Amino acid sequence: xxxxxxxxxxxxxxxxxxxxxxxxxxxxxxxxxxxxxxxxxxxxxxxxxxxxxxxxxxxxxxxxxxxxxxxxxxxxxxxxxxxxxxxxxxxxxxxxxxxxxxxxxxxxxxxxxxxxxxxxxxxxxxxxxxxxxxxxxxxxxxxxxxxxxxxxxxxxxxxxxxxxxxxxxxxxxxxxxxxxxxxxxxxxxxxxxxxxxxxxxxxxxxxxxxxxxxxxxxxx
Amino acid sequence: xxxxxxxxxxxxxxxxxxxxxxxxxxxxxxxxxxxxxxxxxxxxxxxxxxxxxxxxxxxxxxxxxxxxxxxxxxxxxxxxxxxxxxxxxxxxxxxxxxxxxxxxxxxxxxxxxxxxxxxxxxxxxxxxxxxxxxxxxxxxxxxxxxxxxxxxxxxxxxxxxxxxxxxxxxxxxxxxxxxxxxxxxxxxxxxxxxxxxxxxxxxxxxxxxxxxxxxxxxxxxxxxxxxxxxxxxxxxxxxxxxxxxxxxxxxxxxxxxxxxxxxxxxxxxxxxxxxxxxxxxxxxxxxxxxxxxxxxxxxxxxxxxxxxxxxxxxxxxxxxxxxxxxxxxxxx
Numbered sequence: 025x026x027x028x029x030x031x032x033x034x035x036x037x038x039x040x041x042x043x044x045x046x047x048x049x050x051x052x053x054x055x056x057x058x059x060x061x062x063x064x065x066x067x068x069x070x071x072x073x074x075x076x077x078x079x080x081x082x083x084x085x086x087x088x089x090x091x092x093x094x095x096x097x098x099x100x101x102x103x104x105x106x107x108x109x110x111x112x113x114x115x116x117x118x119x120x121x122x123x124x125x126x127x128x129x130x131x132x133x134x135x136x137x138x139x140x141x142x143x144x145x146x147x148x149x150x151x152x153x154x155x156x157x158x159x160x161x162x163x164x165x166x167x168x169x170x171x172x173x174x175x176x177x178x179x180x181x182x183x184x185x186x187x188x189x190x191x192x193x194x195x196x197x198x199x200x201x202x203x204x205x206x207x208x209x210x211x212x213x214x215x216x217x218x219x220x221x222x223x224x225x226x227x228x229x230x231x232x233x234x235x236x237x238x239x240x241x242x243x244x
Numbered sequence: 245x246x247x248x249x250x251x252x253x254x255x256x257x258x259x260x261x262x263x264x265x266x267x268x269x270x271x272x273x274x275x276x277x278x279x280x281x282x283x284x285x286x287x288x289x290x291x292x293x294x295x296x297x298x299x300x301x302x303x304x305x306x307x308x309x310x311x312x313x314x315x316x317x318x319x320x321x322x323x324x325x326x327x328x329x330x331x332x333x334x335x336x337x338x339x340x341x342x343x344x345x346x347x348x349x350x351x352x353x354x355x356x357x358x359x360x361x362x363x364x365x366x367x368x369x370x371x372x373x374x375x376x377x378x379x380x381x382x383x384x385x386x387x388x389x390x391x392x393x394x395x396x397x398x399x400x401x402x403x404x405x406x407x408x409x410x411x412x413x414x415x416x417x418x419x420x421x422x423x424x425x426x427x428x429x430x431x432x433x434x435x436x437x438x439x440x441x442x443x444x445x446x447x448x449x450x451x452x453x454x455x456x457x458x459x460x461x462x463x464x465x466x467x468x469x470x471x472x473x474x475x476x477x478x479x480x481x482x483x484x485x486x487x488x489x490x491x492x493x494x495x496x497x498x499x500x501x502x503x504x505x506x507x508x509x510x511x512x513x514x515x516x517x518x519x520x521x522x523x524x525x526x527x528x529x530x531x532x533x534x535x536x537x538x539x540x541x542x543x544x545x546x547x548x549x550x551x552x553x554x555x556x557x558x559x560x561x562x563x564x565x566x567x568x569x570x571x572x573x574x575x576x
Contacts (some may be wrong), residue, residue, distance in 0.1 A: 070499040072524075074419060074431030075452070079442040085419060085431030088553075090496045090524065127496050127524055129553045133419055134528060136551035141524055143557040184561035185520055 048107045048243055054115070056212055057102040058239030062121055065231045067092040088132040094224065094231075097123035097147070101237055111157050119149040125224065145224060148177040149191055157199075169196045170216070176223040189222015199241060212239045270462055271363075271411050280370035282363065282411040283462050288328040289314075289409070294347020295332040298381025301398055303332060303347070305387045306379070310346050313402040316451060317410065322460040322468035322517070325410060337376035340364050344409070346402070349378040356426065358383060358440055359401050361408035377405040384443070391446040400440070400448025407436050412458045413538070414438040416490045417503045420532045427533065433501050438537040453500040457517025473560035474516040477569025478506070479527055481549050485511025486573065488535070488545030493558075494524040505530075505538070520562040525554035527571050549573040 048054065069091050073084035099121025107113040123145050130138045151174025157166045176189040195216015202210050213236075220231045271282040291314075293307040301309075307329060314327040330343075337345045342364075351357065357380055364374040379385065379401060386395035418432030420439060429439045434454040441447050460468045479489040485506065491513045492503040504515040529547035530538060539545050554571050 067497070070496055072494045072501060072526075073499060074417070074433045074501075075447050075450075076431045077429050077441045078445045078447065080428070080430050087419070087431075087492075087501070088526070090494065092496045125522060125557060127522075127557055129524060129526075132526075132551060132553075134551045136526065136528070136553055139553040139555050141553060141555055141557045143522055143559060180522065180559040181557075182559055182561070182566060184564060184566065185559050187521075 048110060048113075050107055050109045052107040053244040054105040054107070054113065054241055055103070055244070056105075056239040056241035058100070058212075058237060060099045060101045060119055060121065060235065060237035062097055062099070062123070062218065062236075063234040064096040064123065065094045065233060067094065068229075086131065086133065088136070089128075089130045091128040091130070093126055093128075094145075095124040095126060097121040099147075101239065103239070105155065113155045113157070114152070115155065116150075116152045119147075119151070121147045123147055143181040145181075146179040147223070148179070149218070150175045150177075151191070151193065153193070164201045166199045166201075167196065168199065170194070170214070174218075176220055178223040180224075187223050189220060191218045191220040191223075193218040193235070195235070201243075208243050210241045210243075212241045213237070214239075270458065271408070271413050280368075281462060282365055282370050282372055284325075284410065285369075285371045287324070288326040289344060290328050290330040291344040291346055292330050292333040292335070294336055294345055295334055296336075296348055298348025298350070298379065299383050299385035300395065301348070301385040301387055306346070306348065306398060306402075307332070309387050309398040310402045310406070313399050313406050313449075316403055316449070317406055317459060320451065320456050320459050322456065322465060322472060323463045324465045325459065325463050337378040338362055339376070340374065342374055344375050346377045346405075347379070348381040350382060351378070351380045352382045354380060355382065358396055359405045361405045363409075372409075372411065375409040377402070377409060379405075386444075391444050393444045396440065396443050397446050397448060400435075400446060403449060403451070404435050404440070407455060407459070410459060411462050412436050412455070414533070415454050415458070415503060416505070416530055416533060416538060417452075417454050417492065417501055418532055434503075438533050453517075454502050457502045457515075461516045468517070470563050471520070472517050473520055473562060474514055474518060474565040475523065475525070475558050475560060475569055476512070476514040476565060476567050477571065478511040479513065480511055480570060480572050481546070481575065485509050486546045486549060487511065487543065488530050488539060488547070489513070489549070489573070490528050490530050491515060491571075492526045492528070493518055493560075494526065495519055495521060496524055496557075497521055514565075516565075518560045520560050522557040522559050525558055525569065525571060527552050527554070527573055548575050550576055 072087040076085040101119040103115045103117030105113045105115030125143050127141045153170045153172030155168045155170040157168045171194040174191045178187045197214035199212045215236045218233045295303045337347045359379045361377045384395040386392035387398050415434035415436040417434040418437040419430045420427040433452045479486040489506040493515045506513040528551040535545050
């Protein structure tokens with residue numbers, strides 16, 4: 025997936041070039057912030073089973089079905105990065121999103137009406153990444169690839185329970201620097217995947233979450 | 245303080261439920277306006293086995309099976325209980341002689357009762373002073389590893405009765421069907437369900453989450469206090485509390501089920517012993533067993549409402565409780 029992303033991103037033509045001193049360069053600091061989207065995930069369906077009296081049939085007696093999913097969510101993010109050289113930068117950031125956890129409860133043994141029970145998580149990801157930028161530094165558009173890892177904190181409704189975990193992410197995107205002369209401001213688009221272990225999800229399980237974001241960026 | 249003792253009896257496990265018993269999730273003793281939980285204050289619980297065979301099982305085999313059942317309860321990781329076999333005795337169970345005794349007794353008059361547990365209790369402190377268990381030797385019994393056709397499994401029934409002996413009442417976590425002659429259990433997720441699985445089965449040898457939560461609630465250890473949580477709230481019908489509603493908490497991540505009842509006129513319930521995380525709540529009337537298997541018949545148990553799921557996932561904190569959950573039900 026990363027290879028495909030890299031191929032797609034590197035064929036995007038640069039539309040202009042900086043005038044004057046190339047930027048960014050080693051030591052340049054980049055701030056960015058904006059909105060994000062991350063995909064949902066289906067959790068394993070664990071039915072509410074009773075142990076069956078063996079003389080009345082085989083297999084467990086299902087009290088009701090439970091189909092759990094974490095819905096896709098929107099959120100916000102902020103990052104700060106430092107360029108090691110014009111091609112490579114490192115950055116740290118925080119993302120906050122509010123996915124809804126939904127349990128569809130159906131097929132009750134005693135005919136309780138079907139219900140979807142919900143709660144809303146506040147999901148934090150504190151992450152660090154390394155970015156590699158393609159193309160000449162003097163150009164206004166820079167495709168890039170990134171990879172990194174982070175710490176996940178999923179805070180449940182009521183704020184009384186936090187479930188933590190790790191995430192590993194990879195992806196790519198594009199930065200467009202705006203204005204004339206040496207650019208200061210720009211926009212940035214990212215797509216990628218985040219592999220999450222822990223947080224809300226199956227015990228000892230792993231969730232693969234597609235992510236996308238759009239940010240405004242500023243160089244110092 | 246003057247010690248007041250009283251005798252309490254729980255008809256433990258029945259083949260088909262017809263007899264009366266007084267029990268809650270936890271057995272209690274009324275002192276003035278409050279209820280004190282029955283429990284043992286000193287461990288290990290020392291017990292004797294009546295030196296008498298019954299239903300095709302010797303006293304030695306009964307002792308071995310009862311020892312395994314005591315061991316199963318003692319292995320609950322979130323509770324602190326222990327027991328010790330003190331020897332064989334010529335005394336029969338149900339005799340208030342100051343020693344806890346397990347044994348076979350011929351009770352042809354109780355043709356649907358497999359076993360029962362009685363107590364000598366301190367009604368002020370709730371301390372269990374003595375508790376005796378009898379298995380009804382009118383039935384055919386087995387201690388075979390995989391069970392034996394048409395014979396009830398001693399270890400399974402002993403496990404249920406020892407649950408009572410430790411202060412647990414009945415759980416309603418099961419489904420039954422009415423047949424000629426009584427109810428038949430279709431499935432249950434608690435050893436403490438009042439109606440036994442059919443003869444020849446050994447599923448009752450394994451504790452379920454509801455049993456573990458119940459025992460741990462009475463004899464909690466540090467891990468239980470630190471790691472488990474509770475849900476409390478009310479069940480209302482037309483704005484008024486429902487007494488005797490069966491409330492089940494389901495963990496959609498693990499599939500574990502733990503249940504309790506509304507135990508006040510305001511419809512208040514507490515379900516303890518839950519793992520941290522989101523839980524589904526389901527409320528149903530007490531219709532899978534005779535009400536007297538759970539409550540005193542003088543109490544006004546409301547069974548006239550429809551089964552319902554709560555529309556919110558309720559998040560149980562680690563080592564704490566979530567309060568104020570309100571579930572409204574409607575009449576059938």
